[in-house]
Amino acid sequence: MASYKLMVKDVIKQADILLEVVDARFPDETRNLEVERDVKRSGKPLIIVLSKCDLVSKETLQKAKSRLSKVAPTVFVSSKERYGTTMLRHKILEIADIQGRNILIGSLGYPNTGKSSVINGVAGKNKAGTSSISGHTKGVQIVKAGSRIVFIDTPGVIPFGDNDEYRQGLLGVKDATHLNDPIGVAMKIIAHICDNNKSVLEEFYNIEIKENNPEKVLELIGLKGNCLKKGGEVDEMRIAIKIINDWQRGKMLI
Structure with missing residues (x-):
């Protein structure tokens, strides 16, 4: 538990923008309020990504987006249908106020919410190979997603509790x-x-x-x-x- 908190803290510190990837079928159950509070305290922008939106009706999706948009800018993505990744890229560039260097995006969420699929969707054909970030916790990787955007991929960064x-x-x-x-x-x-x-x-x-x-x-x-x-x-x-x-x-x- 302590190691994951250190990893999250490190990712928040290094990133310019944080993504919280949640499953569109049950966004409330796959949000992590503690992580959201940590991001808010850092003063850095947060984007909520509703992944696997192809498994949810448009009506359900819009209701979830409307509710979560009160917390942070919200984008829905389907890696399977290759939908929403361009919108997510535009949202990142819109929010980031950074010139002259790459924008570093921290990706956070529970296992199996689709973090890596979202990253791969944004990277598309421009995806570069992954590599470890020097000095970071083992398992954290960087992925170049074309022009200006670099992701910190944290597979399974938020663990489940014993009763989860x-x-x-x-x-x-x-x-x-x-x-x-x-x-x-x-x-x-x-x-x-x-x-x-x-x-x-x-x-x-x-x-x-x-x-x-x-x-x-x-x-x-x-x-x-x-x-x-x-x-x-x-x-x-x-x-x-x-x-x-x-x-x-x-x-x-x-």
């Missing part, structure tokens, strides 16, 4: 078979989707949700998918693993 299994399941850091409580994680995924747009679950699993009760929805999905034990009881573990896999593989657009 839900977030690890959401982000796909752990697959379903390596989670201690797949049923609990699946029900939290169900609750998250129902809170945003329950029709996603209804259409994907061909069910009708009359009550936003994760346990009952899990059972509905199990019955519809014929995930049953002997005697006709829903096999909660098997259907929970399927739901987590469907979510982690980006099959559901919320």
Whole structure:
């Protein structure tokens, strides 16, 4: 824990602008308020990047952007669809008030939020090879992203807490078979989707949700998918693993 805090402190100190990369499907769960406070105290600009926006409906995306823009300038990016990276580059150049040298961008975020993909998307064909920054913590790399922009890439810089299994399941850091409580994680995924747009679950699993009760929805999905034990009881573990896999593989657009 201490080493990650030192790394974050070092990146904030070295960078001209900080990016916080969050997953567009659940931006609030993948923000780190402590890091945001550290950036604010430094007086340096922060840009929030909503990654994986191809997995979110335009309506959901706009709501998230509108809310987060009150915290910091917000840009959405899909590395898969090659969308938003030009906008991010323009936003960096717009915010930076630097002449005569490269702009150093620190990239921060939880594992699997898409930090490296965002960097690669901005770098595009002009991407240079990575190299260690002399004197910096092991694992921190620099990536040249064409004219004037240089990224500090910090893979997995923000660790998960001991009780962050839900977030690890959401982000796909752990697959379903390596989670201690797949049923609990699946029900939290169900609750998250129902809170945003329950029709996603209804259409994907061909069910009708009359009550936003994760346990009952899990059972509905199990019955519809014929995930049953002997005697006709829903096999909660098997259907929970399927739901987590469907979510982690980006099959559901919320």
